Amino acid sequence: MMRLSRRHVLAILAAGTALVFAPEAQAQKPIKIGSFLSITGPASFLGDPEAKTLRLYVDKINKEGGILGRQLELVIYDSAGDAKQATTFARRLIEEDEVDIIIGGSTTGETMAVVPIVMEEEIPFISLAGANVIVEPVKKWVFKMPHSDRMAVEKAYEDMKKRNLTNVAIIGGSGGYDQSCRKEAHAVAPKWGIKIVADETYAPTDTDMSPQLTKIKNTPGVQAIFGCGFGAPTSITARNWSQLGMTNISFYFNHGVASQQFIDGAGGGAEGIRLPVPALLVAEQLPPGDPQREVSLNYIKAYREAYNQPVSGFGGHAYDGLHIALEAIKRAGGTDKAKVRDEIEKTTRFIGTDGIYNMSPEDHMGLSLDSFKMVEVRNNTWKLIE
Amino acid sequence: MAEFLQFLLSGITVGAIYALVGLGFSIIYNASHVINFAQGEFVMLGGMGTVFLMAAGLPLIVAMPLAICVVVAVGLILEKLAVEPARDATVVTLIIITIGASIFIRGAVEVTLGKDFHRLPGFSGDEPILIGGAALQRQSLWIIGALIVVVAGLKWFFDHTRLGKAVLATSHNRIAAQLVGIEVRTILLVSFGLSAGLGALAGILTAPITLTKYDIGIMLGLKGFAAAILGGLGSGFGAVAGGIVLGVIEAMAAGYVSSAYKDAVAFVIILGVLFFMPSGLFGAKGAERV
Known part of the structure; x- marks a missing residue:
């Protein structure tokens, strides 16, 4: 308890200082998005573009005024493909950073290690890893973006x-x-x-x-x-x-x-x-009427402009995850975890880079074969x- | 028959790669009895350096020697800054230092040159040569040719040059070597420079086959080390024999036993050999160091 109360004192002090210097910016608490990704290590080809994509779009959305009038705050940790580190970081995100939602887990191993924690803490978690086991059987708080x-x-x-x-x-x-x-x-x-x-x-x-x-x-x-x-x-x-x-x-x-x-x-x-x-x-090769064409081209352009690198499909998972989360927060009218979770589950016809998502209580991925x-x-x- | 020939050719290709990397271990080992675990990183630096110099517009013929020079410089700096200050430490301490250096080099390359894998084009094209229904990569011939040149060169260096003999003398008895006027410090410096250059050459020659990446040194270093151990540490011919034997065993195991267990088969055979011949197939017998 001692540790916690000291943290609270610090937080209050920090908030107080911020209030004095920037009263309007602190009018509302930012929406906190937590993430753990394999930015380095053997799976860095996944985590690196994912982290870059999250940073790019959080900055972009903040410049455009944020969501529900609130700014976004992104906390990313590098789990380096290590499931043990992933669990440590997931706990830190939930308990110390007090994030509202977690988008992350570049690999299936890291994701599955974190699943019991998010189930226990009841926080929505959007995984960016591939295997079926993540959403089969369906786990109440766990969603996943990529095709399996x-x-x-x-x-x-x-x-x-x-x-x-x-x-x-x-x-x-x-x-x-x-x-x-x-x-x-x-x-x-x-x-x-x-x-x-x-x-x-x-x-x-x-x-x-x-x-x-x-x-x-x-x-x-x-x-x-x-x-x-x-x-x-x-x-x-x-x-x-x-x-x-x-x-x-x-x-x-x-x-x-x-x-x-x-x-x-x-x-x-x-x-x-x-x-x-x-x-x-x-x-570029998709026919002009294809619903995914515009979304994909915009993402490619934004990523190229920001990093001067070609996109990979993996960064696209992060794009989809972030936007599905933000849409759900918008619909929920705030960051109440249970409401946000319900809204993610209700995602219908969301057009992402990976395909068109239609989630349901039975399907926490929402993509079909033609994506x-x-x-x-x-x-x-x-x-x-x- | 074509099948057997294909397994054999694949084994020789892979084995030659292991051998060329394994050779790099012998020079530093001969000079100091230190196993340089940053040897794999020299190999990686050679390949990655050439890839990036070529991407900057240099032709292979210029990029290759330039990359080797850069890696030699890295080897010399490593010796000066990390190994020499600890020269009075035990061999184990020095080995640990080289492990630290390998992690540092790998990290530095990961941060500066990125995490992607790259490929150098084959020196004489990528079309394979067909022999009796089996395909041999042209680049393998370059590697085997380099192996022969390097082994002969090393033999000449250790047997017929003052410097080479001085390296061997230092490895046998440092104090005695010093007493007869050998500058022991320079010996270690020279050996690091040489094996860095050799590693870089291996990295460049093998990159068209193995591809190259910031962490390729871990794998190549380990397999090269296994080859050197199997053949007998410190013996140039031993490293070559060890590498080829290891490569052919792996290919045959993958072809005739099971591809899932080929590494296990190879390691069981290595363990078996070392059990009966602790200094490897062609290594010097341990008894001489009393």
Whole structure:
């Protein structure tokens, strides 16, 4: 108690000082948004653009006058991909920073570690991580933005079925993300009439996947390969696939490789590879009537102007999360946690960079299969093929 | 048969990479019995440096030596600022210092050059060479060629130059070396500069295959170290043999056993070898250091 009361005294002092110097700015408490993201570490390719996106839009909205006449205050911690740190930061956000909502958790591991805390503390939490387990079964206070890996697999299978490719080999890393994707790839295969004829693994640090691919090449009847993974190993796999002259076997990947780095890293070897991507990556190619076109183009422009870097789909998750949260706060007329939670759950036809969200008490993600766009790598860039 | 050949070629490619990185450990080890855990970071700096110099518009032929010079400078600075002040400390302390240095270098690159992965184009194109139905990456030939040159160069350096002999003498008995007039401090400085340069060369030659990233040094350093241990620390030929053996075992295990357990198979074999031959396949026997 001693610690708390001292904090309160400090807070009152600080507030008092602020009142003296800036009476009108303190007229209303800011809306506090808390976040923990993997800004550094192995998952930094997720957390870095997410953090940049949150900062960019919180600044922007504050300059435009804030929400409900209140300014936004953003507190971000770097959990560096570590689930233990994520729980520490989640507690700090709730107990010390007293935030109104948490948007964060770049990886599934961090998200799942934090779930029990937000359930206990009853605070709305919008996760930016991918796996189904986050929202299945539905957890009262937990929502998630990105498409799940199961949807990516199903989208790819849908395309394979269209092309009559039913005998599929899987190749993926031994890391958690890859394994979760692999599990889904096995689980939904029967639903789409797909037969898994081979399943090969590589370590995340491997530098040559030719042995695994050679095994797939020599598997009788294989018509397509489905790759699970992200980062450098996927580029190497793509390059080995074309070097081994396997381009007669169609290669699909999950959306983890949806970045220009994947294409560049493969050094021309990724030509012809297909994958489902968020609309954001092919915004310019979307037909003018597509509802996601404008949202995506605006986000790309704002991000480029602020950071002089190309966008990634991951930053888009943060864009969607922040705006869904703010819309809900607007509708709730304040930051009452239970009301905000109810309003997030009622999100309908929210057009984000990841798709069109329709949440419900049964669905805390709200995206459908058609929010993914199928693309093929052609001339070192993505070509929309629908 | 084509399948076996493909596994073999893949194994040799990967093994040559491990070997080239593993060689870098031998020089500093020979000079001081310190295992330099920042060796992987020298490798990473070589690759990343070349990527960024080329992005700045320099051709490969200029970017490569320039990057090597930069990394040599980093190696010298590391020795001067971190290792030399602690030269009277135990070997374990020095090893810990190199671990600290590796974390520092990695962090500095992460902050300044970013977290993305990059690729250098293959030196003589990216089209593979087909041998009996199996594909060999052209870049592998560059790596194997460099391996031969470096091993021969190191052998000549340690056996036939005054400086090389002085390095070996220092490693055997520092005080005796000092008594016969060897400047012990310069020896360590030279060895850090040399192995930094060698690491950088390895990083540049392997970047078209492994890709490069701020943290690639952890993996390459570890596998290179495993190769050096397997072959016998301090022996150039041993590092090469260790690397190739490790690479081929991994490829064969992935091809014929299970790709999920290939690393486990490789490590079991390394442990087995070290159990019966503690100083590696070609290492000097431990008894000589009394």
